[in-house]
Amino acid sequence: MQGVLSFHPPIAGATLFGGGNACSWVQRRLPSLPSPVLAARGGIGARRALPLAQRSASTSSGLVMSSPPDNVGVLFLCLGNICRSPAAEGMFRSLVSAAPPAPLPIVIDSCGTGGGSSNWYTPGGYSYHEGDPPDGRMSAAATARGVTLTSRSRPLTAVDFQKFDWIVVMDGANEREVARAAAAWGVDTAAARARVVRMLDFVPGGARGKAVPDPYYGGANGFEVVLDLLESAGGGLLAEVQALAAKRAAERTVKEA
Numbered sequence: 001m002q003g004v005l006s007f008h009p010p011i012a013g014a015t016l017f018g019g020g021n022a023c024s025w026v027q028r029r030l031p032s033l034p035s036p037v038l039a040a041r042g043g044i045g046a047r048r049a050l051p052l053a054q055r056s057a058s059t060s061s062g063l064v065m066s067s068p069p070d071n072v073g074v075l076f077l078c079l080g081n082i083c084r085s086p087a088a089e090g091m092f093r094s095l096v097s098a099a100p101p102a103p104l105p106i107v108i109d110s111c112g113t114g115g116g117s118s119n120w121y122t123p124g125g126y127s128y129h130e131g132d133p134p135d136g137r138m139s140a141a142a143t144a145r146g147v148t149l150t151s152r153s154r155p156l157t158a159v160d161f162q163k164f165d166w167i168v169v170m171d172g173a174n175e176r177e178v179a180r181a182a183a184a185w186g187v188d189t190a191a192a193r194a195r196v197v198r199m200l201d202f203v204p205g206g207a208r209g210k211a212v213p214d215p216y217y218g219g220a221n222g223f224e225v226v227l228d229l230l231e232s233a234g235g236g237l238l239a240e241v242q243a244l245a246a247k248r249a250a251e252r253t254v255k256e257a
Contacts, residue, residue: 070252072245073107073164074237076199077174081112081153083223084170084212086134087142088199088230090149095234102242103249107164111156113177120155121181127155135216141223158185165244167195168202168237171211200229202236 074092078084089110096106114120115128133139134149142149156178160167169175175196182192200210212229215222 069165069248071105071107072102072241072248074109074166074168074241075156075160075164076108076110076168076170077112077156077178078110078170078212079112079174079214080115080129080216081110081151081155082115082129082132082135083138083216084214084226084230085110085112086149086151086153087138087147087223087227088168088170088212088234089151090134090142090147091227091230091234092237094147095238096241099238099242102245104245106241106245109164110151111154111160113174113181114155115153121177121184127153129153130155137220138215138223138226141220141227145227147227156181158182158187161187161192161195164195166197166237166241168197168199170199171214172209199233199237202233202240203229204236206232 076085076088076092078088089108093108096102096108112127112129114125117126117128119125120127130153132153134142134151134153139149156167158181161182167178169178175198178192178196182189198209199212200206201208203210212226213222215226
């Protein structure tokens, strides 16, 4: 059901959303567009944003990004930060641990967009699930695959646009909430736009713009489906993260020479 915002607190007649169109300022990685890493390398036709390899921009909210950074940051985001994004974080941590060491540290985290609260990004706003561990059903499904979920739910913050290269969202509703929060915080549109991408855009050869469905109100199989989807995209994301880490490490070596 597109365009429906699902609330995580148990409510009668709750509906499960499975996608939704992207907000106007989010440019998905269409086949004709280069990836974030190619954009960082100066590819033509990339998202109209600041080069990720430099991460140097002053936003109207006063956020200033270092240039060049000494790490690569990946932030996974879903509605309540208790199912999809913690699982994505856990699985990606496992992939990074199993891969050859990157030349720079890879910072990995996850967050949510208030779990359905309308004021989560405002001063004094409320975020459902904040401080909660991942959903027990998702933790059990991930554990069965050898993945441990250790995160605690938190909402997206303005500083996340400064800290992370990728804000990896799960669906169109996530994209719209990120855009709404960024506008409210005064975060530069281009700086925000450069970082937001859908998780399934990293599936090699996959269709762009697909959603990772929210399993919260479904049965046990929904959690398995989510883990399958996250696993299918993890390798593609890791390849881009490693490439950007190598590029930044090379730039630092030249600078220090």
